[in-house]
Amino acid sequence: MPQISEYTDKWISAKDLDPIRGKEFKDLLLDRVSRPHIRSLAQNPMQLAILLNLISTKGLSLPDKRTALYESYMDLFFGREAEKDETVRENRDVLIQIHEHVAWLLQTDAERPGGAGSITQDGLAELVERFVISKGHDIDVLKLFQGAVERVGALVSRVQGMLEFEVQPLREYFTGKYLYTTAPYSTLGRERGGTRPRRFDALAKRPYWSNVARFYAGCYNSGELASLLAGLEGVHDDALVGPTGHALQLGLLLLNDWVFSQEPCVVNAVVQFLTRSENFRQLLASPVTWEEDRTTLPAKCGRSELGSMATAACLASHETGFITRLGMVSRANVAFDERLSQWEALRPSDPTSGLIVTDESF
Structure with a gap:
């Protein structure tokens, strides 16, 4: 750097x-x-x-939370422009809504075969016009957005005549916000599709939308977090997606993103889900798990819980490869003295038990 x-x-x-x-x-x-x-x-x-x-x-x-960090960044991002332009300042919320809507459409386009996640300038103008009219906003907002594209830089032109988000994570952030804020409520007797749980279910089943799912989940408030765990469990039980382990990977990433940190009980429940016997085995067997230090969790996001579960599983297993991986997780999340205390408390006293864990495992 x-x-x-x-x-x-x-x-x-x-x-x-x-x-x-x-x-x-x-x-x-x-x-x-x-x-x-x-x-x-x-x-x-x-x-x-x-x-x-x-x-x-x-x-x-x-902010440690991934979504909150991007929100703070974009707040400052648009705030700089609002200081220079009264029109931007007065229509800031509309400008953000337009970015979210455009991001969702470009994200959808990028997933298609041959899609580039970009749009022509004329196409953008038409898209924004339809959006502004559908929401009942003043048509003058169109001029605002066209000017903001040139100045603010959330959308840039790398290929002549085409516009795209400057970096993919910004597109994914805006898409996640759009899907969260536009999800309808469903009440008894007036059920509606596209609710927040259903949208999370759809996102969590599609690996291409994994980063969008992370930003989307980061929008959830304290009272909604338990539904994310239910969603992860549902995806993992899916006959097609479950065997891929994608729900386990997403759950681990959401812990790393501080998504559940407001609710320690939910943090613990997510760790329990990840470390159920076969789930833990599947999670640690995947090379993806070991990317970007994913198994080292933040302190308030399941670190001690994951480390303790790894220690207990290590002492209960007889598989050398699995024990090695469990030991790595334990060392990454639990201090040596605490690991030693856990080991002494959990290991069987019978030397003939067949346990193959050694001091080197910790």
């Missing part, structure tokens, strides 16, 4: 931060951009400038 480091040094100098404050700020930035979902927001100077200002404003309170 040499370009990020160099640009940050210039930014710190321009802000005239003292050496100690500058070092603390840079260390915080480099720690944050080491995370993939934040690194995608620092791919060019404009993005990095917004991220630097966001970190400067939020400091250590920068």
Whole structure:
């Protein structure tokens, strides 16, 4: 990340931060951009400038939750434009709604064979016009959006005459927000399709929409979180999707995204779902599980629970390969002294029990 480091040094100098404050700020930035979902927001100077200002404003309170971080980023993103343009300031919510709607359509297009996730300028104008009219907004909003595309940069032109979101995660973020905010409520006697649980079920079954599912789940409030677990369990029980282990991978990612952190009981229930005997075996057997340090969970997102379950499963297993993987999960989530205490408390006292776990496993 040499370009990020160099640009940050210039930014710190321009802000005239003292050496100690500058070092603390840079260390915080480099720690944050080491995370993939934040690194995608620092791919060019404009993005990095917004991220630097966001970190400067939020400091250590920068959201850990993936969706909340992107929301804060886009809030600052549009706020910069609103400061310069009264029309943008007065129609900011409409501008965001349009971005969400466009993102959903481009995400759908990108999934199709030959789809590129882009749209012509004329096509965008027609799409926005239909959206604005359908929502009853003033037609002048069309001029606002066309101008904002050129200035704000949420949509960019890499191929002449075509527009797309600057980075794919932004398109996926807006799509997730769109699907969440537009989901209808269903009441007894007036059942409707496309509710939030049903949308999550559809997203969770399609690997291409996995990142959208993560942003979508990140929109859920405290009272809705249990339904996400029910959704994961339902997808895992699906005859076609279940054997792929996709629901297990998504559950692990949602824990990493801090989605369930508001509800410790739900965190524990999700960990229990992931670590049921065959589920745990299937999860740890997949090479995907070991990408991007997924098995090291944040402290409030199931770390101790996952580590404890791994330790217990390790001591109950007789399969060398499985034990090795369980030991890796245990070491990644539980401190040595705690692992040792768990081991001493759980291991059988009978030396002839056939247990093959050794001290090296921990």
